Amino acid sequence: MEIIRYAELKASPWRNGGGVTRELARYPRMPSAQDTAWDWRVSIAEVSKAGAFSTFPGMDRVLTVIEGELLLLSVDGAEHPLEKYRPFRFSGDADSAGALPTGDIRDLNVITRNGAFKGYTSIIELSKKRAHPVFAGQFGILLQGSATVSPGTAAGPATGPTPDAGLPSGVTEAEAETAAERVELNRYDAVVGSDTATPEILGRGFLVVVSIDPAA
Structure with missing residues (x-):
């Protein structure tokens, strides 16, 4: 029986300084110099600042707010208010950004490569x-x-x-x-x-x- 302890995961800061991400798992597991040299990834992000999200070309994303009240997600110019525990699927190719009208949030991200895997939450x-x-x-x-x-x-x-x-x-x-x-x-x-x-x-x-x- 395998348990991934959240407290033991390393926090990686975002390039734009808007938050940090802790990766629970990815496949393949081997480390790579390329940030997206994997077919799927499950991670938890702490978002403390409004701003752009990274793009993941050729990927499918499911984002779920798991702490905090609301994330106002913009996807290719369309706004989507994401409430706690309501998964939302969108394309990793899209230009996306988040606003925090009610304060900091934590979200779960499931990202899968199109044509290889499909993620569900x-x-x-x-x-x-x-x-x-x-x-x-x-x-x-x-x-x-x-x-x-x-x-x-x-x-x-x-x-x-x-x-x-x-x-x-x-x-x-x-x-x-x-x-x-x-x-x-x-x-x-x-x-x-x-x-x-x-x-x-x-x-x-x-x-x-x-x-x-x-x-x-």
Whole structure:
């Protein structure tokens, strides 16, 4: 089970000084002298100053405000008021800029190369009773609240209780082992999905699920 800890990510300042970006993941992972020598990237930006956004030719973008009230995004001259937790898709080729009518914001950026991958962003309300799985090709990022994550089992959940004198009534041995393996998530930590022992997230608050799918 892989967790990307937000607190450990390096902040890279924007060229125009309007904010900083922390990259959660990219593909390919190999470092490159070219800033866009990747096919997809997931990052979180802190925007503290109005101004132009970088262009990403040949890319598709999904931007979601995850902290703050409002980003007034201009795309090729058209204004789009982006409220918190409302993903917005636009072309990386477009001339884009942001204004901050209600103050600083933080946003999640999912950028994919056209013809290679397609990115999707969904906001999920977490539950303490029903775990949310994170599958291969996905990232689960805690936006708000408290949550824990545990590795699932390849065989799936047990169908009935297993008698064991050391366990509470009705609790299977597999469920007890899963509870013992739970890891606490901090705000903006990202869980990397897997189809083998699929990670499962429980808690109260909001999770964003980013899906990176190969283009058809």
